[in-house]
Amino acid sequence: MTREDKTAAIAVLKEELSNAPFFYLADSSTLTVAKINKFRRMCFEKDITVKVAKNTLIQKALENEPESKGYAALFEALRGPTTILISSNPKAPAKLIEEFRRTESRPILKAAYIDSSVYLGDDQLVNLTKLKSKDEMVGEIIGLLQSPGRRLASQLTASGSKIAGIVKTLEERGE
Numbered sequence: 001m002t003r004e005d006k007t008a009a010i011a012v013l014k015e016e017l018s019n020a021p022f023f024y025l026a027d028s029s030t031l032t033v034a035k036i037n038k039f040r041r042m043c044f045e046k047d048i049t050v051k052v053a054k055n056t057l058i059q060k061a062l063e064n065e066p067e068s069k070g071y072a073a074l075f076e077a078l079r080g081p082t083t084i085l086i087s088s089n090p091k092a093p094a095k096l097i098e099e100f101r102r103t104e105s106r107p108i109l110k111a112a113y114i115d116s117s118v119y120l121g122d123d124q125l126v127n128l129t130k131l132k133s134k135d136e137m138v139g140e141i142i143g144l145l146q147s148p149g150r151r152l153a154s155q156l157t158a159s160g161s162k163i164a165g166i167v168k169t170l171e172e173r174g175e
Contacts, residue, residue, distance in 0.1 A: 006057065009053065009057050010057050010060050010061045011061075013051075013053055013057060013058060013061035013084075014061040014062075014064070014065075016049075016051070016086060017058075017061055017062060017084075017086070018065055018069075020086045020087075021088075021090075021114075021115050022086070022087055022088070022089070022090045022093075022112075022113065022114050022115070023084055023085060023086045023087070023093075023112070023113050024084070024085040024087075024093040024094070024097075024109065024111070024112045024113075025058075025074065025077050025078070025082050025083070025084060025085075025109075025110040025111045025112070025113075026082070026083045026084075026085060026093075026097065026106075026107035026108060026109055026110055027080055027081055027082065027083070027106065027107060027108045027110055028081070028083045028106050028107035028108075029080065029081040029106070030105075030106060031104065031106050031107070035104060038100075039100055039107070042096055042099070042100060043085065043093075043096060046087075046092055046096055047087065047088065047089075047092070048085050048086065048087045048092055048093055048096060049084075049085070049086040049087070050083060050084070050085055050086075051083070051084040051086070052081075052082070052083050052084070053082065053084060054082075055078035055079065055080075055082055056078075058078055058082060058084070059075055059078055062074065062075075068116070069116055070113075070116045070117070070118055071113070073111075073118040073120070074111050074113060074118055076120070077110040077111035077120055078110075079110075082110065083107060085097075090114045090115070090128075090131050091128055091129055091130075091131040091132075093112070093128075094109070094112070094125055094128035094129045094131070095129050097109060097125060098125060098129055108122050109121070109122045109124065109125050109128075110122075112124065112128055114128070114131065
């Protein structure tokens, strides 16, 4: 790979990773070509972009980004073969890896970058599959905000019918 090729590859990686709020680094080595193709097909179906790049190129692409993004914590995971999974859904790659590993031993999660949070190691896969998407979180918050109003409305409705029942009973007794 020439210097110009490396510079171009770094620029492409930098663009893709800096624009991606969620990406995973995994090790899919030792998988056969057929299994890799199956994994890539599953990724395509779930709208996950798959890239394979040299660790040094990945690190150079992330080094020049602002420190506030927290990419430096990912550098320790850049050892051995690395597959990059980029998605618009934070837990989609984790669920895909978990699903694929029901029949295979790999890919192994090296690290995940979720909105400036870094998850290191394969043991984080369970936590990542339980992450809630933005839409799920908004739905939960709306539900929690509506809950007190619903309870108050049901209490008012119930109280009204209780009062009507008491008035009716008193009216019957008075006759």
